[in-house]
Amino acid sequence: MPTTLADIARALGVSKMTVSRAINNHPEISPETRTRILQAAQRMNYRPNQHARALTTNRSYLLGVVVPDLMHSYFAEICRGVEAVASPLGYQNLICSTDEDEGKERNEIEALLPRTDGLIVASAAPPEEIKFYRRIIRDGGKVVLIDRQLEGLRCPVVMTDDVQVGMLATEHLIELGHRKVGHMLGTSASTAALRFEGYKKALAKHKLPFDRSLVRECGFTEQAGYQTMRAWIKDGTVPRAVFAANDPAAIGAMGAITEAGLKIPDDVALVGGGNIHYGDMLRVPLTTVAWSTTKMGQQAAHLLIDLIEGNQTQKAQQIIIQPELVVRESCGATRLMPA
DSSP, X not given: OOOOHHHHHHHHTOOHHHXXXXXXXXXXXXXXXXXXXHHHHHHTTOOOOHHHHHHHHTOOOEEEEEESOOSSHHHHHHHHHHHHHHGGGTOEEXXXXXXXXXXXXXXXXXXXXXXXXXXXXXXXXXXXXXXXXHHHHHTTOOEEEESSOOTTOOSOEEEEOHHHXXXXXXXXXXXXXXXXXXXXXXXXXXXXXXXHHHHHHHHHHTTOOOOGGGEEEOOSSHHHHHHHHHHHHHHTOOOSEEEESXXXXXXHHHHHHHHTTXXXXXXXXXXXXXXXXXXXXXXXXXBEEEOOHHXXXXXXXXXXXXXXXXXXXXXXXXXXEOOEEEOOGGGSGGGTSOO
């Protein structure tokens, strides 16, 4: 039989009303008691009656999670982080993938708005495109941005320091002795623009000139990385070192390099970004810049649920998850390390 509120109350020696209030975040319940009850509920696999709960509270207890891509692990891990926080609190997730398509993103959000209590969004929109989201928030929608930001939009954001991502990747290649470092530029999203800014800052820091011919428009998908690198090799101008805006683009580039009969890192050294979970299992393990995507999801869930439950206002709070370099074989550095 499914676990009930009475089961949890008996196990902890508290009243059924106390358990109900803790699960529904009632202000009269202390944080310590609430944590103890929520932990017991999760341990006992308690699942609330969502229909009855929605009728009582006039809420759906559904969170919309809108991401550009679920093919690779990056956004899947973010979604798992959201679930880890939301599920013990009685919320369920509705997840949509937009394929980096701004139009599809708007359609998915319009469909989710009447069905959910709030949204966590990794937007494919350019950073300055805020009218759509400003209207949603003005009309009472609860929104938390994740991974990407939109300039001038007053809402919470959870992201990494993307300028630092670009700097860490580019500086690493420079410190390995490369004086011409290429960059595979991402989409119009803020992550791409900020990582590009970090790339240019690293060049300036090391007194290397910025050369636009070393930058190729790409995107964030494996297919885009493959096509971009294939064309670059065909032109005969691919540099000896390249920073790709994210891991899928880097992995696509690696496929094109290998197909052309070139070697990684001997002919082209590569660094990506995002540390997708199988990057260390490739034939040539991928050097990347990493940050905790699970923590990003957890922080976004906390922010959104606080918004929904009235514990904070829709303000421009920003949480930054710091990145760090993960050195593997694709950059060539491991060959220089002592045994």
